[in-house]
Amino acid sequence: xxxxxAQMGQFIGAGLASVGxxxxxxxxxxxxxxxxSGALRNPSAAAGQTATLFxxxxxxxxxxxxxxxxxLLLMFAV
Amino acid sequence: MAEKEDGxxxxxxxxxxxVKPLFGDGPVGVLTITNSTLWMALTVLAVIALLVLGTxxxxxxxxxxxxxxxxxxxxxxxxxxxxxxxxxxxxxxxxMTLFMFxxxxxxxxxxxxxxxPTSHIAVTAVxxxxxxxxxxxxxxxxNGASFLSLFWVSSxxxxxxxxxxxxxxxxxxxxxxxxxxxLAGNMMAGHAVIKVFAAFAAVVAISPLSILAITAMYxxxxxxxxxxxxxxxxxxxxxxxxxxxxxx
Numbered sequence: 001x002x003x004x005x006a007q008m009g010q011f012i013g014a015g016l017a018s019v020g021x022x023x024x025x026x027x028x029x030x031x032x033x034x035x036x037s038g039a040l041r042n043p044s045a046a047a048g049q050t051a052t053l054f055x056x057x058x059x060x061x062x063x064x065x066x067x068x069x070x071x072l073l074l075m076f077a078v
Numbered sequence: 079m080a081e082k083e084d085g086x087x088x089x090x091x092x093x094x095x096x097v098k099p100l101f102g103d104g105p106v107g108v109l110t111i112t113n114s115t116l117w118m119a120l121t122v123l124a125v126i127a128l129l130v131l132g133t134x135x136x137x138x139x140x141x142x143x144x145x146x147x148x149x150x151x152x153x154x155x156x157x158x159x160x161x162x163x164x165x166x167x168x169x170x171x172x173x174m175t176l177f178m179f180x181x182x183x184x185x186x187x188x189x190x191x192x193x194x195p196t197s198h199i200a201v202t203a204v205x206x207x208x209x210x211x212x213x214x215x216x217x218x219x220x221n222g223a224s225f226l227s228l229f230w231v232s233s234x235x236x237x238x239x240x241x242x243x244x245x246x247x248x249x250x251x252x253x254x255x256x257x258x259x260x261l262a263g264n265m266m267a268g269h270a271v272i273k274v275f276a277a278f279a280a281v282v283a284i285s286p287l288s289i290l291a292i293t294a295m296y297x298x299x300x301x302x303x304x305x306x307x308x309x310x311x312x313x314x315x316x317x318x319x320x321x322x323x324x325x326x
Binding site: 051055 | 092157160161256259260263264266267305308309312313316
């Protein structure tokens with residue numbers, strides 16, 4: 001019984017941790033959308049900024065990956 | 079492992095990441111040849127095949143493999159030069175090695191029945207910590223104690239600087255963590271999603287839908303494999319630039 005409750009807690013915790021990935025989705029979408037709206041205003045300057053775009057996406061995405069990791073740890077490591 | 083007796087899935091989506099010995103089923107020691115070892119060796123062989131054998135003829139009009147090799151070389155060289163400047167080009171061989179290893183291990187891992195070494199945090203952590211240590215040592219060797227001005231944001235108001243310095247120090251030490259987990263997490267997540275859909279393909283009612291989903295996810299994974307190799311390399315370049323020019 002106690003093991004069941006602990007496992008239930010793990011699953012609920014993993015599900016809650018997954019919510020954090022939504023934040024990363026918003027962040028990545030924001031970066032890409034802002035890039036696109038800037039790039040359409042000045043297309044000639046867009047090509048030089050793709051590296052910055054990917055760095056921005058990578059940083060925004062890292063935090064989502066952290067929450068994914070927490071979910072995985074709860075599911076398989078605890 | 080939280081193994082359930084019947085969770086509904088035919089196989090567990092995380093089973094593909096288990097490191098197994100290649101010969102026999104003894105325990106995995108430091109020197110055991112595992113499936114991870116095999117696929118890392120295949121990765122290295124593939125990189126050598128492309129970059130050494132592909133460019134062997136040194137033709138003026140390149141063959142297909144030679145132009146792919148030249149493209150990869152030029153791409154990484156341009157990236158290093160753009161971000162770190164002229165004095166970062168010295169470290170190009172290391173960054174090229176990192177890029178080719180990660181790119182090939184990501185793509186070889188997409189073959190059916192393959193194992194992806196970069197889906198393991200143990201592998202990517204070694205790559206990321208090596209970059210972190212190299213960059214930190216390089217920063218102190220090149221700049222001496224003035225490397226610490228990386229943490230002292232001189233463009234901010236004086237009252238804010240100690241707080242910013244604290245944040246900068248924390249974010250500096252989180253770098254190897256996020257650097258390694260980003261790559262491993264992306265690889266692991268994509269492969270796990272494909273396996274989840276693959277398990278649904280056994281259910282007759284939704285099997286066409288899930289096969290379609292596998293195809294779509296596979297296409298996305300082809301994109302992600304390349305982008306993650308690119309992101310890992312470009313972040314290495316950014317860290318290298320911080321070490322060479324620490325002043326904000």
